Amino acid sequence: GDGVFPHDDDPLVIQVQILNCDVKRILIDSGSSADIMYWEAFKVMQPAGEQLKPYNGTLVGFAGEQVEVMGHVTLLTTFGVKENAKTIK
Secondary structure (H helix, E strand, O other): OOOOOOOOOOOEEEEEEEOOEEEEEEEEOOOOOOOOOOHHHHHHOOOOHHHOEOOOOEEEOOOOOEEEOOOEOOOOEEEOOHHHOEEEO
16 A cells, blocks of 8 residues: 555465465565474375475474474475466475
């Protein structure tokens, strides 16, 4: 709108489709070094078990808390709809 000037650090929330599941709120954080999906959300998508590759390590949150990494996976993600849709890995 009028008088609104976006900044590089403004949060961006989008909706995408991952493994044919509509994911309604994806927070895009261009300053993050990790792409994170909650384990419960991942399980709901029911990916093939072999898609999750082992990964030994932990992530450290803003408050210094450590979270165990369950693994890593490459998932097809669709942005947009119909003729404007684009699917990427």
